[in-house]
Amino acid sequence: MKDTLPIDAVLPELVAALRSKGRAVLQAPPGAGKTTRVPLAMLSANLCAGRIVMLEPRRLAARAAAERMAQTLEEPVGHTVGYRVRGDTKTSDATRIEVVTEGILTRMIQSQPDLPGVGAVIFDEFHERSLNSDLGLALCLDVAGALRDDLALVVMSATLDADPVAALMKAPVITSEGRAYRVETRWLERPLANHARFGAAMCDLVEQAVSESSGGVLVFLPGEGEIRRVAAGLNGRLPSDCAIRPLFGAMDFNAQRAAIAPAKNERKVVLATSIAETSLTIEGIRVVVDGGQSRRARFDSGSGMSRLVTERASRAETTQRKGRAGRIADGVCYRLWAKSEEGGMPPLAPAEMDMADLAGLALELANWGVGPDDIPLLTPPNAGAYAEAQRLLQMLNALDGKHRITGHGRAMARLPLHPRLAHMLLMAGREAARLAATISERDPLVGAPVDLSLRLEALQDPRRFAQSRSYEIKRGTLERIKQEARRLSRLASNVAQLSTAEMAALAYPDRIGLRRKGDAPRFILSGGKGAVMPDGDPMAGNRLVVATDLDGNPREARIRRAVSISESELRDVFADQINWQNVCAWSKRHRRVLTRQQEQLGSLVLQDRIWKDAPAEEIATAMLQGVRDLGIVLNGTAARLVGRVMLARVRDATLPDMSPEGLVTSMETWLLPHLGSVCSAEDWKKFDLLPPLRAALSWDQMQRLDDVAPSQFVTPLGRRVPIDYGLEHPAISVRLQEMFGVTQHPHIVGIPLRVTLLSPAQRPVQVTTDLPGFWANSYADVRKDMRGRYPRHPWPEDPTVAAPTVRAKPRGT
Numbered sequence: 001m002k003d004t005l006p007i008d009a010v011l012p013e014l015v016a017a018l019r020s021k022g023r024a025v026l027q028a029p030p031g032a033g034k035t036t037r038v039p040l041a042m043l044s045a046n047l048c049a050g051r052i053v054m055l056e057p058r059r060l061a062a063r064a065a066a067e068r069m070a071q072t073l074e075e076p077v078g079h080t081v082g083y084r085v086r087g088d089t090k091t092s093d094a095t096r097i098e099v100v101t102e103g104i105l106t107r108m109i110q111s112q113p114d115l116p117g118v119g120a121v122i123f124d125e126f127h128e129r130s131l132n133s134d135l136g137l138a139l140c141l142d143v144a145g146a147l148r149d150d151l152a153l154v155v156m157s158a159t160l161d162a163d164p165v166a167a168l169m170k171a172p173v174i175t176s177e178g179r180a181y182r183v184e185t186r187w188l189e190r191p192l193a194n195h196a197r198f199g200a201a202m203c204d205l206v207e208q209a210v211s212e213s214s215g216g217v218l219v220f221l222p223g224e225g226e227i228r229r230v231a232a233g234l235n236g237r238l239p240s241d242c243a244i245r246p247l248f249g250a251m252d253f254n255a256q257r258a259a260i261a262p263a264k265n266e267r268k269v270v271l272a273t274s275i276a277e278t279s280l281t282i283e284g285i286r287v288v289v290d291g292g293q294s295r296r297a298r299f300d301s302g303s304g305m306s307r308l309v310t311e312r313a314s315r316a317e318t319t320q321r322k323g324r325a326g327r328i329a330d331g332v333c334y335r336l337w338a339k340s341e342e343g344g345m346p347p348l349a350p351a352e353m354d355m356a357d358l359a360g361l362a363l364e365l366a367n368w369g370v371g372p373d374d375i376p377l378l379t380p381p382n383a384g385a386y387a388e389a390q391r392l393l394q395m396l397n398a399l400d401g402k403h404r405i406t407g408h409g410r411a412m413a414r415l416p417l418h419p420r421l422a423h424m425l426l427m428a429g430r431e432a433a434r435l436a437a438t439i440s441e442r443d444p445l446v447g448a449p450v451d452l453s454l455r456l457e458a459l460q461d462p463r464r465f466a467q468s469r470s471y472e473i474k475r476g477t478l479e480r481i482k483q484e485a486r487r488l489s490r491l492a493s494n495v496a497q498l499s500t501a502e503m504a505a506l507a508y509p510d511r512i513g514l515r516r517k518g519d520a521p522r523f524i525l526s527g528g529k530g531a532v533m534p535d536g537d538p539m540a541g542n543r544l545v546v547a548t549d550l551d552g553n554p555r556e557a558r559i560r561r562a563v564s565i566s567e568s569e570l571r572d573v574f575a576d577q578i579n580w581q582n583v584c585a586w587s588k589r590h591r592r593v594l595t596r597q598q599e600q601l602g603s604l605v606l607q608d609r610i611w612k613d614a615p616a617e618e619i620a621t622a623m624l625q626g627v628r629d630l631g632i633v634l635n636g637t638a639a640r641l642v643g644r645v646m647l648a649r650v651r652d653a654t655l656p657d658m659s660p661e662g663l664v665t666s667m668e669t670w671l672l673p674h675l676g677s678v679c680s681a682e683d684w685k686k687f688d689l690l691p692p693l694r695a696a697l698s699w700d701q702m703q704r705l706d707d708v709a710p711s712q713f714v715t716p717l718g719r720r721v722p723i724d725y726g727l728e729h730p731a732i733s734v735r736l737q738e739m740f741g742v743t744q745h746p747h748i749v750g751i752p753l754r755v756t757l758l759s760p761a762q763r764p765v766q767v768t769t770d771l772p773g774f775w776a777n778s779y780a781d782v783r784k785d786m787r788g789r790y791p792r793h794p795w796p797e798d799p800t801v802a803a804p805t806v807r808a809k810p811r812g813t
Contacts, residue, residue: 005033010176011041018047018120018152022144023171026156030323032176034156035061035124036068039097043080048119048152052097055105055123057130058249059085060256061280065124066090066099068281086416087487102132103416109139110367110413113147120152126165127157127316129351129379131361138377139368141169158320161348168378181326183288187339198291199226201336203233206269206289209334210238215286216268218276220321222295222310224248224442227271238269247272247282250442252476277320281327288325288333290318294349298552299357299385308552314349315342353379358389359419363398366405367413395509396423415491424507425488429495432503434459437484439507439548443561444481446472449537452548452563453500459485501565502573504546511547512570513562514604522556523547526602530556539564567606574601582611584618586625592680593622620675623684624667630684632663638689640711643725645697648709650749655705656696670696709748716741716804729754729769736765736782737794740802745771760790760808775799 007028017024028034039052056062066083073080082091083099091098109115121140123133137155144151155165162173192201206219221227227246234244243266247259259270262283270282274294294313313321318335325331353361358381365372372381393399396419398409405413412422421436438444438455448454448471458465458473459481466473498506505512510527521533521540531547533540542564549561571578583596595614599607634642642658649655656666663670674692678684697705712720713732716739724731731754739757745768746753752769759765765782768774783795792809796802 005037006031007033007037007176010174011037014038014154014174015041015045015047017172017174018042018154019045021171022150023153023169024155025162025166025169025171025173026154026176027162027173028156028158028176030158030320031181031327032158034176035065036072038154038156039081039099039122040069040072042120042122042152042154043096048150050115050117050119051095052120052122053105053108053118054097054099055102055121055133055136056099057102057125057128057133058275058280059088059101060249060253060260060275061125062099062101063088063253064260064280066097069097069099087483102130102136105136106132106139106364107414107416109136109143110364113143115143115148115151118151120154122154122156124156125158126155127320127348129349129353131352131356131358134351134353134378135361135364137165137169138375141376142368142370158323165378168376181328181330183322183326183331183333185322185333185335187335188337191338191341192336198293198336199229199233202226202230202289202291203237205334205336206230206234207237209287209289209332210242210267210269213287213332214267215329215331216263216270216282216284217287217289218282218285218321218324219269219271219289219291220276221271221273221291222293223273223308224250226291227273231271234269239267241265242267242269245270247276249273249275250477250480252479255476274317276324277317282324285324285327286329286331288321288331290321290333290335292318292335292337292345296350296355297357298355312345314346316348318345351379353377353381357418358382358385359392362386362389362393363405363409363413363419366393366399366403367410369405371403392510393419396420398423417488420507424503425492427495427506428498428503430489430492431497433488433492434481434485435500435503436488436507437481439504439561440484441481442474442477443549444474444477446474449539450533450559450562451539452504452561455561456500498573499569501546501563502569504548504563505565505570505573508546508548509574510602511550512565512601512604513545513547513559514606515541515543515545523559524603526604528603529554531559532556533559533562543567544570570601570606577601578606582614582618584611584614584622586622586629588629591626591630593619593626595619616677619677619679620672623675623678624672626681627667627671627684628664630681632660632689634689636690638693639726640722640724641690641693643730644705644709644711644723647725647730647749647751648705651708652704655701658693658696713746713753715739717806719806723748723753727754731756733758733764735760735762735806736786738804738806739771740794740796740799740804742804743772743775743800745769759786760793772800 014024014026026034026038039054042052056065062083062085066077066081069081070077077083078090078092079094081097082095084091084104085101105121123137126133140151140153144153153169155169166173202221206217209217221230227248231244231246245259245268247256247270260280260282268284270276276282292313293310294317295308295310298309322333325333361381365375372386390399390403393409398406398412398419400406408426411426412419415422415425417425417436421439424432425436434456438459444455444458459478462473462478510525512526513523513531516522516524521535521537523531523545525531525547531550539545539562544565544567545562546565547559547562550557550559578599578601581598581600583598585594587594595611597609597611598605645655645658671692674695678687711723713723714720715734721732721734729751730748733756736757736759755768755771756764757766757768766774766778779799787795794802794805
């Protein structure tokens with residue numbers, strides 16, 4: 001090893017830790033050299049008898065790392081150092097270090113759990129927290145604990161918070177010092193204005209960076225679209241010796257090589273996605289221009305769809321990017337944000353476990369025979385998202401009713417595909433390979449309608465298609481689809497011949513769309529979600545479609561690619577899942593219970609007719625939802641009964657809870673048996689709530705209620721006055737003279753009655769909760785006023801000793 005790199009100083013410590021513990025977590029900043037130095041140091045130290053397998057998150061990084069190590073050994077790739085990535089392998093019997101992409105390790109473990117011939121596994125760039133790396137580490141820890149206590153494990157990262165993963169592994173943390181060269185950071189003087197266009201601002205910053213610096217320039221952008229727009233925007237703005245080189249994952253490998261290779265008589269400006277953040281070394285880079293954005297696939301468990309979102313990059317990601325400028329000499333990092341904005345950036349990028357579609361993870365864990373709680377995952381999956389993934393796998397016949405893997409599921413797990421496409425390939429055979437490859441890739445047509453068959457037509461004969469259509473064709477994308485289709489066809493066997501629509505339906509049983517009524521091209525999907533097609537699309541009028549690509553909007557997803565399917569094709573594929581259902585449900589729109597007989601596939605209604613003889617019990621049960629929608633409105637005697645019960649519960653907790661929440665919660669008990677023929681909002685408006693409320697009380701409870709919170713107050717004259725329990729205090733209204741002689745205020749469960757004292761004309765004179773206080777204080781003023789108005793009625797000076805009465809004096813007395 002000719003050049004000295006920062007990682008070299010800690011390699012003896014790492015080797016010693018692996019000899020004693022068999023595990024280690026290595027923290028090393030960008031440019032330290034961990035990717036190429038660590039595997040070779042482990043090999044040189046003869047730490048293990050078997051191969052050293054190193055995981056890289058991307059194919060380009062895996063190939064580049066293997067080539068660099070092979071150059072160090074002055075050997076061709078495939079001898080001591082080799083690699084295995086999807087669609088490309090260079091290894092031999094002599095290979096001791098094998099660089100692989102993450103999914104390959106999972107398949108190695110699933111096929112041979114004791115990992116024969118493997119002595120160590122290295123997880124590089126673990127800070128990216130991909131779902132496959134999290135799963136791979138968990139499986140390796142499981143294997144090491146049960147089958148292979150000699151298996152050495154190393155986790156390497158530039159920006160990872162090492163303590164949690166070290167605790168999970170029970171491993172020491174080894175830290176390498178800073179990068180080899182100083183990198184100066186230059187921020188914007190002030191935050192970018194909200195109305196500023198990202199692409200234009202990036203072009204300005206790149207132009208500034210080129211004019212103020214020397215050496216290669218690496219520009220970080222969130223995606224392919226931004227790369228193409230910035231490349232177009234820089235046309236003519238850079239010196240003639242500058243060559244613009246795009247770099248993103250979907251590019252042809254030879255084009256990727258051109259971006260990372262040393263520049264020849266030119267100054268290279270590489271426009272890259274996050275693919276350039278990791279172990280990838282791009283020759284000659286001394287300047288980084290960071291747009292501060294990252295694009296991530298976020299899965300919404302509610303919609304069952306993933307969508308690409310552009311988010312602010314984390315501080316860890318921007319640190320990683322900055323490090324690219326300090327590998328060969330002092331460098332400069334230009335940032336498209338002000339220094340004051342860094343406090344608002346998240347410290348770390350989210351783990352893919354928190355964002356991704358978990359169907360593949362759920363299949364792998366079921367194939368391993370465990371649940372997420374039974375395996376040492378650094379971040380457990382969200383319970384709701386994981387349950388959604390299991391439901392999809394059950395639809396694909398990969399799991400049984402108890403979430404155990406089926407034979408079909410095991411066959412799916414052996415294929416390097418998303419479970420949807422693996423299911424389709426197994427069911428449809430080689431004919432499905434082209435469709436699976438097309439679905440897996442980016443859209444090869446620019447500006448084309450959503451019809452997926454157009455893409456297959458272009459794939460069949462690109463030249464003829466280009467002559468007959470006006471859409472722009474991405475030739476590179478088509479070539480990648482062809483290569484992937486050839487690879488997948490080798491994994492499949494010949495099965496029954498199916499149409500494109502039938503194959504798509506097998507992969508997307510939850511995304512079969514039935515057009516809703518109306519002019520707008522809106523669809524209900526078989527999984528229960530909504531989707532909309534672009535206005536004016538040729539397929540907008542189709543009754544049935546299969547949506548293979550949606551934007552993931554949880555409210556109403558936009559269909560980006562789909563295929564038309566006939567009802568006969570649908571019935572051929574899902575004959576065993578289409579059945580008639582009796583439906584009795586409350587309709588918020590119609591404000592009544594609707595009774596229908598429907599032929600259904602998931603949430604799709606293929607045929608619908610009235611259910612004429614629906615049982616009264618089912619109508620009543622459906623009406624309960626209507627009651628929840630319409631609400632329970634109490635008045636009159638029913639309101640007084642509820643008020644009495646709630647007041648009496650202070651003393652007697654065995655009485656039923658008749659609070660608004662309690663009544664709704666217990667409707668099945670007290671209301672359902674009494675609904676009878678109630679089936680609409682109009683019926684409910686007329687419904688008398690008193691009988692079911694009274695029936696909710698047993699005879700004993702009614703006796704206790706009458707004792708604790710009576711319905712009537714008995715006046716001194718023996719007259720019964722109804723008590724109103726609808727107010728804060730129970731209340732009565734009674735003639736003032738009828739309360740003469742009462743010297744103690746009446747109470748119910750310790751609460752004073754609110755007594756409204758009435759004049760002889762039945763008008764309120766005074767409201768009191770303290771009758772003795774009224775007699776002693778306010779009565780004199782009331783007497784003075786009332787004697788003149790009602791001279792024939794008694795107004796004694798001392799009402800506490802007067803006899804109660806409601807009679808007036810005879811005329812003339």
